[in-house]
Amino acid sequence: xxxxxxxxxSQQLLQAINSGGKVFQTVLSTLxxxxxxxxxxxxxxxxxxxxxxxxxxxxxxxxxxxxxxQYRGDVEPAGYLFSILRNLAHDHLRSQLRxxxxxQARPDGEGGWLDxxxxxxxxxxxxxxxxxxxxxxxxxxxxxxxxxxPELDKLPxxxxxxxxxxxxxxxxxxxxxxxxxxxxxxxRQLIYECSKRLQAIxxxxxxxxxxxxxxx
Numbered sequence: 047x048x049x050x051x052x053x054x055x056s057q058q059l060l061q062a063i064n065s066g067g068k069v070f071q072t073v074l075s076t077l078x079x080x081x082x083x084x085x086x087x088x089x090x091x092x093x094x095x096x097x098x099x100x101x102x103x104x105x106x107x108x109x110x111x112x113x114x115x116q117y118r119g120d121v122e123p124a125g126y127l128f129s130i131l132r133n134l135a136h137d138h139l140r141s142q143l144r145x146x147x148x149x150q151a152r153p154d155g156e157g158g159w160l161d162x163x164x165x166x167x168x169x170x171x172x173x174x175x176x177x178x179x180x181x182x183x184x185x186x187x188x189x190x191x192x193x194x195x196p197e198l199d200k201l202p203x204x205x206x207x208x209x210x211x212x213x214x215x216x217x218x219x220x221x222x223x224x225x226x227x228x229x230x231x232x233x234r235q236l237i238y239e240c241s242k243r244l245q246a247i248x249x250x251x252x253x254x255x256x257x258x259x260x261x262x
Contacts, residue, residue: 053080056119063114070114078107081124085131092135094207102138106131139207183254190251197247205240212237
């Protein structure tokens with residue numbers, strides 16, 4: 047967010063829409079500079095892909111422009127943009143859930159599989175984190191995870207997203223149901239299927255953990 051850019055009020059946006067031309071373009075530019083970083087952060091949290099998030103934010107502004115005469119001023123422009131962005135992100139997630147054979151790898155950046163699974167191993171070793179034997183086991187576990195990275199990346203993006211919502215974001219099934227547009231029952235079934243697939247791939251790694259921790 048450009049802290050030098052003033053916030054645009056609903057009245058200002060309405061007046062700019064009615065005026066059109068350069069007035070509208072100037073107000074839109076100010077709104078873009080004031081809101082972009084915040085919207086990008088929200089989009090990245092929702093879809094867990096920086097490039098996709100940037101695309102969604104851009105599309106949100108384009109939709110605002112295309113449908114500007116539908117704006118009634120009952121919500122502030124930043125909130126209105128966020129509602130557009132949220133709908134776009136939810137549409138994307140729903141499309142992935144309708145595409146069970148989709149096999150595009152999700153980047154292993156921040157919040158990737160290894161980060162997530164390393165956090166499980168760290169919790170398992172918290173009692174004596176400096177003990178040499180446990181340090182060795184942690185390294186072995188990471189090697190195990192790295193060996194299975196290709197299989198993890200072949201999971202449908204929808205599965206990867208749902209698992210991240212549970213383990214990284216701490217969302218409950220009811221919250222996930224709202225995001226992906228499924229009933230609570232269907233969402234619980236999806237979570238079960240995700241967990242089973244994840245456990246099947248990672249069983250050798252989980253067997254190395256004290257107590258045999260699992261992804262479920």
